[in-house]
Amino acid sequence: MNPMDLSAAELAARVRSGEMTPAQVGGAARARVAERNPALNAMTVLNPALEDEAADVAARLAAGEDLPLAGVPVVIKDNIWVRGLPVTQGSRLFADFVAPEDAQAVLRLRAAGAMILGIATCSEFACKGVTNTPLQGKTRNPVDPGLTTGGSSGGPVAAVAAGMAPLALGTDAGGSSRRPPAHTGLYGFKPTQDLVPYGPGFEEPVDGISVICPISRTLEDIALAMSVLCDLPPGTPIPGPYAWSADFGLGQRLDADVAAAFDTFVRCLETQRFGMTEAAPEWQGLNGGSVMALQHAGLARLFGAAWQEDPSVFDPDLAVQIETGLGLEDASVADAKSASARMGAILNGFLDRFGLVVVPTTPCPAWPVDQLAPQEIGGQPCAPRDHAAFTPQANHAGCPALTIPFARTHAGLPIGLQIIAARGRDADLLATARTITAAMAPKEHERAT
Template sequence: MNPLDLSAVALAHRVRSGVVTPSEVAIAARARVAERNPALNAMTVLNPSLDEEAAEVARRLAAGEDLSLAGVPVVIKDNIWVKDLPITQGSRLFAEFVAPKDAAAVSKLRDAGAMILGIATCSEFACKGVTNTPLHGITRNPVDTRLTPGGSSGGPVAAVASGMAPLALGTDAGGSSRRPPAHTGLFGFKPTQDFVPYGPGFDEPVDGISVISPIARHLEDIDLAMQVLAGISTGSVFAGTIAWSEDFGLGQKLDADVALALRGAVAQLKRQGFSLVETAPDWGGLTGGSVMPLQFAGLARLFGEALKEDRSVFDPDLALQIETGLGLTAAEVANAKSASVHMGEILNGFLEGYDAVIVPTTPCPAWPVDRLAPEFIGGLPCAPRDHAAFTPQANHAGCPALSIPFAETKAGLPLGLQIISAKGRDADLLATARNIMGALSRPKHERAS
């Protein structure tokens, strides 16, 4: 078996046991990237020091160190600093930038014996729902290369889903490491705010909502990553009631396949003894659009002057966001800040009454790679951010949220189920997710009528 087809847990065990060496893993990983990346455009650069990192892991093992990620290749999103590698944020403004140091999360991975395979693509400034940039081009979905993997963590999910690596680090400021995993059949975890150290690195458009997020093919690898990144231990399965909702109280339409899959999953969980009640927060009219001015204003603060000097440097979609930010009034930004606070208060208050809430990760599967967003959701024309309707709330509440693969559409496209719990209950959420995965048989999706 190719070591790249193993989970990170199994691969690290084999490396520690001497069944496979770190050098052999590095060779296999380079070969897998050479074989599969040309069709996907998931990776911006391979780590030229991979062999040296493999040799260092071997030396540490020989010295008796117990390394939980021994010899595991990890891909890092192109907005997280990795010392001496080009980290561009998908932007021509940063095409020549080389990170002066590792982000703390990357250092923790190295301390545990992981090897940095390379850097994976993201949308410009991680601010777009597809991973297409003027600097690095179009990243494609391994499930169907005619489709997008989503964004902004499109490169990390394409790399993991295609077997280039078992584990990736992404970022998530509004769903960027939950929606792309949902579109590619992976697990993506947004931890409680500040559980995983963020930075050193680039300035963020919006402070206090983005997190470092592990992405993997196996839930056990999310567990292991969180042990390494945040020191969390094994949690307890939720014993109380879990809320569920088709639309998260937002009125968002679902594609028929998504609605059918969700109802089937809820019925299956109830049969397996889970206590589920259909209910949702009352958002008081707040949606993801209510807080988007914060992103526009933040981009304008960071890059407004550069836009005025040369608009052509930017992805046209990002140029429009920056331009929008430059035109916002102080009152509009203040209203968005207030919406952020209230959105967080509403979700945190709701979770005081329930152990968790289950909603679709996305209301639709992946869409054609040449489109910014799907044209239709639930058979109706949709707005550009409707595909992201269910994910920003957890960021503004600081809550942990996990997307798990749970079904497929009738066309065979992956769908994700999102589980959100109260702040600090990351370990319990992961433990409960293991039970939920065990309860769901994940059959091929029956046809929607």
């Protein structure tokens, strides 16, 4: 078996036992990238020091160190600092930037024996729902290269889904490490705000909502990564009843296959005697658009001067956001800040009542790679951000959210299920996800009916 087809937990166990060496694993990872990356454009750079890192892990194991991620290749999103590697945020402005130090999360991966395979693509400044930049080009979906991975963590999910590495780090300020995993059949976990250290690194357009997220092919690997990133202990399943909502109280339409799969999921859990209650927060008119002015204003603050000097440097879609931000009045930004606080308070209050809520991760599967957004959802024309309707709320509430692969459309495209829990209940959320996935009938979560 190719080592890259193993989970991170299985791979680390074989390296610790001596069945495989870190050098063998590193070689397999490089070969898999050479084989599959040209068709997908997931990786921006391979780590030239990978062999040295493999030798270091081997020496540490020989010295008796206990390394939970021994020899596991990890891919890092192109906005998280990795010392000595080019990290560009997908932007021509940072085309020559080399990270001066590791982000704390990267240091913790290294301390656990992980090897940094390289850097994976992201949309410019991680502020776009597809991974397509003038600097790095288009990243394609391994399930169907004619489709997008979504964004902004498109490169990390493409690399993991294509078997280039079993584990990746992404970031998430509005769903960027939940929606792309949903589009590629992966797990993506957004932790409680500040549970995993974020810097040192680039300044964020919006403070206090972005988190570093593990992305993997198994739930076990998510838990393993979280134990390394923040010493997260095993949790206890959250008792029911569980709230569920097909539209998260937003009136958002779903594609027919998504709606059918979600209905099947709810019926499956009801059959398994899970307490399921249809309920959703009362958003008081708030949605993802209510807070977008914060991103636009933040981009204008960080890059407005460079845009005014030369707009052609930027991704045209980001240039529109920057220009919009420059035109915002203070009152509009203040309104968006108020909306953020209210959105977070509403969701946190709801989770105080129910413990967790289950919703689709996205209302639709992946769409053509040349499009910024799907043209239709549920058979009707949709707005550009409708595909992201269900994810930003958890960021503004600061609470944990997990996407799990639970179904496929009739065309074979992955669909994600999102489970959101109260702040600080990250371990319990992962434990609950285990019970939910174990209870799902073997075939009911594979294909929409």
